[in-house]
Amino acid sequence: MTYQSEGCFVPRHALLAAGLICLAELLPGAASAQQAAEELVRPEEVHSRNGELTLALTAAPAKINVAGVSFSSNVFNGKYLSPVLRVRRGDLVKIHLVNEIAKADNEISKPEPTNLHYHGMAIPPTEPADDIFVEVHPKGHEHVGHHSNVYEYAWRVPEDHALGLHWYHPHVHGRVEDQVLSGLSGLLVVESMTETHYPQFADLQRQTLILRDIDLPGAKDGDPKTKTINGQKHPAIRMRPGEFQIWEIGNLGADSYFDLELDGHSFWVLGRDGNPTELPVKEQTLYLSPGARAEVLVQSAKAGHYPLRSLKVDTGPQGDPNPQVELGTVIVEGGPVNGGSTSADLSKPAVALDSGDITAREVRKLPITNRRTITFSETADGKTFFLNNKMFDQGRIDTTVTIGDVEEWTLRNVTGERHVFHIHQTDFLVTEQEGAALDYKGLRDVIDIPQQRNGKPGEVKIIVPFLRPNIAGKFVYHCHILEHEDNGMMANIVVLPAK
Ligand SMILES: [Cu+2]
Numbered sequence: 001m002t003y004q005s006e007g008c009f010v011p012r013h014a015l016l017a018a019g020l021i022c023l024a025e026l027l028p029g030a031a032s033a034q035q036a037a038e039e040l041v042r043p044e045e046v047h048s049r050n051g052e053l054t055l056a057l058t059a060a061p062a063k064i065n066v067a068g069v070s071f072s073s074n075v076f077n078g079k080y081l082s083p084v085l086r087v088r089r090g091d092l093v094k095i096h097l098v099n100e101i102a103k104a105d106n107e108i109s110k111p112e113p114t115n116l117h118y119h120g121m122a123i124p125p126t127e128p129a130d131d132i133f134v135e136v137h138p139k140g141h142e143h144v145g146h147h148s149n150v151y152e153y154a155w156r157v158p159e160d161h162a163l164g165l166h167w168y169h170p171h172v173h174g175r176v177e178d179q180v181l182s183g184l185s186g187l188l189v190v191e192s193m194t195e196t197h198y199p200q201f202a203d204l205q206r207q208t209l210i211l212r213d214i215d216l217p218g219a220k221d222g223d224p225k226t227k228t229i230n231g232q233k234h235p236a237i238r239m240r241p242g243e244f245q246i247w248e249i250g251n252l253g254a255d256s257y258f259d260l261e262l263d264g265h266s267f268w269v270l271g272r273d274g275n276p277t278e279l280p281v282k283e284q285t286l287y288l289s290p291g292a293r294a295e296v297l298v299q300s301a302k303a304g305h306y307p308l309r310s311l312k313v314d315t316g317p318q319g320d321p322n323p324q325v326e327l328g329t330v331i332v333e334g335g336p337v338n339g340g341s342t343s344a345d346l347s348k349p350a351v352a353l354d355s356g357d358i359t360a361r362e363v364r365k366l367p368i369t370n371r372r373t374i375t376f377s378e379t380a381d382g383k384t385f386f387l388n389n390k391m392f393d394q395g396r397i398d399t400t401v402t403i404g405d406v407e408e409w410t411l412r413n414v415t416g417e418r419h420v421f422h423i424h425q426t427d428f429l430v431t432e433q434e435g436a437a438l439d440y441k442g443l444r445d446v447i448d449i450p451q452q453r454n455g456k457p458g459e460v461k462i463i464v465p466f467l468r469p470n471i472a473g474k475f476v477y478h479c480h481i482l483e484h485e486d487n488g489m490m491a492n493i494v495v496l497p498a499k
Pocket of ligand 1: 418419420479480481484485489
């Protein structure tokens with residue numbers, strides 16, 4: 001039997017077992033009181049079979065319910081929580097994308113082009129793979145020389161691809177923020193990171209936490225966005241005392257930062273941005289810029305309720321507000337689990353790192369073939385954004401490199417707000433932040449560049465290896481705060497085939 005009252009859709013026995021009652025019943029309208037009762041939902045999953053993942057994704061308005069509010073929004077296949085795609089090395093991925101984007105209650109108000117980008121994937125930046133210059137127009141708005149409202153994506157996961165968490169979202173310049181904010185983003189997992197690199201943790205219970213931001217109807221410009229986990233405002237995540245779990249977490253939102261803190265717990269990072277770490281990295285808070293992902297190990301403390309928060313992030317005097325919010329509650333209860341042997345394994349380094357793509361250790365040793373500086377700037381009103389003093393222009397080539405090049409890029413932020421660097425098709429190694437050497441144990445594909453302070457620009461140094469022959473072509477690098485990207489903070493790069 002399901003017990004229902006406002007905001008409570010939980011089997012009564014589960015509530016009793018948890019020692020909970022639905023407080024919404026006692027305190028009608030008290031948002032915080034309803035919060036702990038809703039169980040974390042599991043996203044729908046689509047697995048590849050016999051080496052192939054086939055999926056139809058239709059972007060269209062649908063009635064959704066987010067944080068207790070019902071409204072229509074453009075989403076994939078009728079749901080705010082998009083399917084998690086799980087593929088393996090060597091798999092063929094075939095996605096039939098249909099554009100039925102239309103007027104909805106929020107954000108996107110008219111038919112407009114869309115497409116798909118596969119963030120973190122080292123696949124060709126060309127059709128029918130990860131070409132973000134493709135425009136799939138809605139029916140009746142097809143342009144001469146463009147495609148119909150349907151597009152057939154087909155690409156193969158490279159046999160040596162890094163294992164981990166990636167994601168998919170539209171990337172038509174100028175419309176990315178609104179489409180992602182509407183709900184058009186989902187997780188894409190190249191299996192099996194834990195089994196391959198951290199086999200001692202392979203049997204642990206897993207949770208998938210999709211973090212996103214959204215403007216609820218009536219939200220005013222400048223209001224902080226509403227943050228959700230798996231589309232839920234304040235779900236309950238369950239663990240047993242002493243239990244280790246693996247959490248797959250992705251910030252698949254448009255503009256917001258998440259800096260996760262779980263009272264009395266820490267996070268052991270096994271992978272970030274689709275790349276394994278060289279050893280588990282202990283972090284007290286898990287900082288996830290827009291676009292960042294992480295696989296982490298969490299060991300629960302003694303029985304009790306622990307708030308899972310996203311801490312306030314100082315985005316700078318010109319930045320958008322990113323206040324602290326409570327995202328959910330970890331409920332620890334039931335028979336204790338002896339995590340002794342798992343604790344001991346935390347000091348063991350990752351194994352089989354050479355089974356895949358280039359590692360952080362290898363990138364560190366590569367000779368640098370060229371250095372360049374990318375400056376992030378914006379107008380005083382914070383409405384127009386530049387890379388190296390230029391707004392994005394689809395027809396202009398800003399950077400040209402050749403397969404085999406290994407470049408050191410200095411990312412310089414001369415604005416009063418944080419920005420987030422991302423480049424398509426390749427990962428990079430972060431070597432320096434604010435003048436201090438950084439020895440992070442893995443490759444990344446998004447990194448924050450802090451705001452200018454006291455006239456001193458924020459600065460980060462990265463090494464970008466352009467080594468994989470399959471990434472030759474034209475693609476982009478940009479700020480992953482999608483509002484900034486849409487308003488100019490993006491540039492084109494052409495990677496020429498090796499001579
Ligand atoms: Cu930015």
